[in-house]
Amino acid sequence: MGIKGLTALLSENAPGAMREQKFTSYLDRRVAIDASMHIYQFMIAVGRTGEQTLTNEAGEVTSHLQGMLMRTSRMLEAGIKPVYVFDGKPPTMKGGELAKRKDKREEAEAALKAAREAGNQEEVEKLSKRTVRVSKEQSMEVMKLAQLLGIPAFEAPCEAEATCAAMCKAGLVWAVGTEDMDTLTFAAPRVARNLMAPKSAEKPVLEFDYEKTIAGLGLTADQFIDLCILCGCDYTDTIRGVGPKTALKLIKEHGSIEKILEAIDTEKYPPPKDWEFAGARELFKNPEVMDVSGINLSWKAPDEEGLVEFLVKEKQFQEDRVRGVCARIRKARQGAASQNRLESFFGPPKIISSTIGKRKVEETKSGKGSKAGLNKKSKGVSGYKSKKT
């Protein structure tokens, strides 16, 4: 569940760390993306009527593939360069949280069965969304799809978000595109939300800057991790009676969880029994991540025949749709290669902020060196809009 209440806390206490961006400003940006959340969304939403989803003749679900194909092509056409990262084994400390989720799912499964028997169609649809599971095989199918589309894809050793953050720290990508605020706790320099919001919604991308986050809160990196643990994370429970606001106050006052425990009345604010906050801290501070040194990311042309083999022959996609997507991607790639100023495709030049042009030049100058972004302070910081609740 990420970090409870962190977004609200930041918008009140570190608004300067948040900045709204246009979707089009991600032109030519490399972005690391945790694939698992997307897969879940597609399994839940794509082609669903009642308990029905998209399937091939054999009855295998294909919703995740349809969703990923469309979303990925949209990103590529927008000039975004995605890197997909898949979850590995969950850390053992997540066991408690996972057990809770399992209980809830089983509860929903029981209710679903009852609703089916009662013939309550509406209830069946609602509950079946809550019982969705993603198998390893389905994840691997999405990975295969990404690779056929020419996109780098990796399986992380552990939490995908941690490896995404590591890629961003290493300068392999400009930002991590996610809705999960854990990523900021893993100290990803830049986190982008709403990156995939539907075109129609025109929701702006919300960008979080890590350095500005901790500076805005007035905390050190270690203290920020302690704050996140106190707010509530996936790895351990929290002190009863202490939520985000009190947590921030206490951390600023005392500096660390150890000191807080010494200072507060633990009768009134009982910490969890055998509280393993130090273990959680370690998971955030030194997570198990992929070795990203020496990785050379590249975005290749789609393997059209491979896609036809996989999606058409095996999964019964319509061939002209698949070939159509390939054509659109190829066209976008050609445009990017031949045009230095792709932004002219997106509207009159005068509307485009000059920072985009500048950045574009900087990046092309730096060539395909793997460190686009890290050592570059973004310039247009002045124009952020604060958001009130």
Next chain:
DNA sequence: AATCTGTCTCAAGACGGC
């Protein structure tokens, strides 16, 4: 009276033709 926490509920895509 105002603030904060804990719990429970919900919702989660995208294209193209009209």
Next chain:
DNA sequence: AAATCTTGAGACAGATT
């Protein structure tokens, strides 16, 4: 031995200061 692992936001009641 076999099978797994995604999330945020808002409403609201009740406790606390």
Next chain:
DNA sequence: GCCGTCC
């Protein structure tokens, strides 16, 4: 913009 369709 709404709605049927994607597999």
